[in-house]
Amino acid sequence: MKKKGSGPRQYTGVSATIFTIFLWAYAIFSLYPLLWMILYSFKDNTEIFQTNPFGLPQVWRFENYVNAWNQYDVPLYFKNSVIVGAGTVILTIICAMMFTFAVTRLQWKGRDAARTFISTGQFIPVQAILLPVVQTVAGLHLMDTYWSLILPYAAINLAFSCMVYYGFFKGIPKEMEEAACIDGASIWQTFFLIIMPLVGPATMTIAIYVFLSAWNEFLLANVLVGTTAHLKTLPLGVLFFQGQFTTDWGSMGATMVIASLPAIVVYCLFSEQVEGAMTTSGAVKG
Amino acid sequence: MKKYLSNRKAIIVFCLPAIILFCVFIFVPILQVFYYSFFDWDGVNQATFVGLANYKRLLLKDPVFKTANLNGFKFGVVITVYQLVLATIFAIAVSDKRIRFRKFFRTAYFIPVVLSVTVVCQLWGNVLNADNGLLNTLMSRLGINWSQNWLNDRNTAIYTVAFVNAWQWMGYQFALIVAGIKSIGEDFYEAAEIDGATSLKAHWYITLPLLKDTFNFCLLISVTGGIKAFSEIDIMTGGGPGNATYTLTYIMYNYAFGRQKFGYGLTSSAVLVIECLVIILALNWLFKDRENPLFSRRKGVEIV
Secondary structure, three states: OOOOOOOOOOOOOHHHHHHHHHHHHHHHHHHHHHHHHHHOOOOOOOHHHOOOOOOOOOOOHHHHHHHHHHHOOOHHHHHHHHHHHHHHHHHHHHHHHHHHHHHHOOOOHHHHHHHHHHHHHHOOOHHHHHHHHHHHHHOOOOOOOOOHHHHHHHHHHHHHHHHHHHHHHOOOOOOOHHHHHHHOOOOOHHHHHHHHHHOOOHHHHHHHHHHHHHHOHHHHHHHHOOOOOOHHHHHHHHHHOOOOOOOOHHHHHHHHHHHHHHHHHHHHHOHHHHHHHHHHHHHHOO | EEEHOOHHHHHHHHHHHHHHHHHHHHHHHOOOOHOOOOEEEOOOOOOOOOHHHHHHHHHHHHHHHHHHHHHHHHHHHHHHHHHHHHHHHHHHHHHHOOOOOHHHHHHHHHHHHHHHHHHHHHHHHHHHHHOOOHHHHHHHHHOOOOOOOOOOOOOOOOHHHHHHHHHHHHHHHHHHHHHHHOOOOOOOOOOOHHHHOOOOHHHHHHHHHHHHHHHHHHHHHHHHHHOOOOOHHHHHHHOOOOOOOOHHHHHHHHHHOOOOHHHHHHHHHHHHHHHHHHHHHHHHHOOOOOOOOOOOHHHHHHOO
């Protein structure tokens, strides 16, 4: 083992070695299914099931990706996921930012009650309200539109987003509005030109978190657009292959890689924000 | 200034979008769950008030209700034990500066969280497939005669789907605990080292008690996660074999979307909400600051 001068002392000994092996083993256990998926997205059925289930593909079949893209509606699913993801992020941020501004910076009776009211959303399981949400969406004649997903998704993410904003808005000094008021800015100008840029980091965190959750959402998508072919998102598209008589496993692997890659890239680029966002919800909820 | 900040028009305009969105898609639906649980309703025609009949039938006569609760319990136990134990060990490991490749471990453990549940279920479905799945293939190649019908066995199927959920979400609790450990000051450990405590002892007496709130939250997620379990079951077993992997959500799903019995389905949802609430309250009571030898260190520490 390398001596690192003044750096912290490394662990040595048998138990340390066993522990290190354990850490590596679980890391492999955590990553291998993913790696396996990527590998089999380049194989054909024979290789996947008979000749070579574990190793690198003997022939790299890039045509699986071409097939997935051309034959299996993957571009449509992708487009839907992007539209729903972006729409959800924008709507959630607009609603959450304005609301949190009103309950933290503006002065009115009942602002604490309003904040508590929205935060109860944290404790309502989506599973439980599945059916009434479907009924509501149908009642508002939103079925067959992107709004059927965007509006419920934004509602679900609202409580969490307001909570992340709350800390940020509380931290802005009061003098900000006072100075703006003296300079003759209207309350609207104060919000859009002064406050909004100040909470940028929170907006970023929320945007990433909300995008990922919308991108991966299955529960509501399944009951809201599960039978509407032209609105299916990628998580539903992945299931399309299930129940086909002769499944083209390679193309299915390719579809799964296409569905997962954006989320993995977002996580790798913004791991701090993703973990930060998730742990904020933990800190306050508990 | 006061007048500037109590601009009534601004307050209404800023609050309204969020309030409307929340009421229409969360608050009114949750009220509807409880309201319609007292009705016989097919979703289209006039609902008929039936009082507690749905509850009586679900709680007392429906044999699947017992299965569903038992499955929720099994599911909850599996994910709680798996996630909490591993997440704690890994979080302590990656927070220790003497362990190498910490950044890599962090990413590796967290990555399943950012995948879609459908991708994870398809992947594990392929691994666990009885006929040509990766796991059974591996067994037979290694000459081990231990092939299992992972997803089609009445007794083990629920544990298999619970494992898949546990595998995917371990990283979430891991991240929570890492964040919790970060908030504990280094000086605690330095003091412990001076006192001659081994690092195992230091973690047992410092880290775990100080992470009380984090553990409360982790338990809350995983225990209610068992009751709410649905996606993995819908994708991987469809409630089967038979009704061996039914959960409360699956009862709702089956009655509402499969049989048009909305009132009865929503009764199951209502029970689900109540069970979750009871668990939240019970955990908060259990973790409340009080004279508890395990947590007594807490008091003096909070100021730091």
